[in-house]
Amino acid sequence: MAEVSLGEPSAAQEKTFVSVFHELCTKFDFGVAMYNLVAEQGEPHSRTFLMNLTVDMLGISVEGIGLTKMQAKHDAAYKMMFQIRETYRAGGTLNSVPRxxxxxxxxxxxKCGTLKEDIPKPPTEPTLNPAGVLTEWCLTRLSNLPDYRVVRTSGPSHSKTYFMTCKLGDRVTEGEGKSKKAAKNVAAGKMLQILEDEEL
Incomplete structure (x- = not known):
């Protein structure tokens, strides 16, 4: 059997995990990557999504997790590529894929430089929150960061509710919470949902 030509990864380091994995499947004839949303939990402003990724030719399935559907999809794509590499390193095989x-x-x-030596912590870890995820998203894709402002408060001084807006370009969302941080995260979560809807 003829050896597959490597070719050069087409600027993969600037691409998303989903696009790199799509390119990999196309280049090596692995077939179609099937993404399926299998679970969605939490309040509307702070949901967690679980995305299943299956590639029949590889005979493996992984699950990605994220604060948005798109983030869960990227997590699944990364985990799939990671599993392919680890199977190879362990001397294993994948279904009917020739060695x-x-x-x-x-x-x-x-060559892509996409994978690290371990799988990053899921984006739902306490160290990451919607505001942090949104900032990271903006830093990698936009030239501006979200602008947060407290627009009003309600309730007695010992039990205030804060209302905060998140502005990004011409998009504006509002969140409320018992602290400024909580209100900020709600607003950021809503903004992430808007951005995800635009991407899908």
Whole structure:
């Protein structure tokens, strides 16, 4: 069987995990990557999404988690590529994929520089919150950061409710909470949902 030509990853380091994995599937004829939302939990302003990713030819399935559907999709794509590489490193095989193709695939992934030595913590860890996720999203894709402002408060001084807006370009969302931080996270979560809807 002829060896698969590596070629050059097309600026993969600037791409998302989903686009890199799509390119990998196309280049190595792994077939279609099937993403399915399997769970959605939490309040409307602070949901967690669980996305299943299956590639029949590889015979493996992974689940990604995120604060948005798109984030869960990226997490799943990363985990799938990570699993492919770890299977190769362990000397294993993937379904009917010839070893030579698996070797070429992993060499291509290394050239991409997409994968780290371990899987990052899920974005739902307490260290990450919607405001943090939104800031990270803006830093990687936009030239401006979200602008947060307390627009009003209500309730007695010992039990205030804060209302905060999040402005990003011409998009504006509002969140409320028992602290400024909570209100900020609610507003950021709503903004992430808008951005996700625009991407899908």
């Amino acid at each position: 030579v193709k698996l070797v070429s695939c992993c060499e291509w992934l290394e």
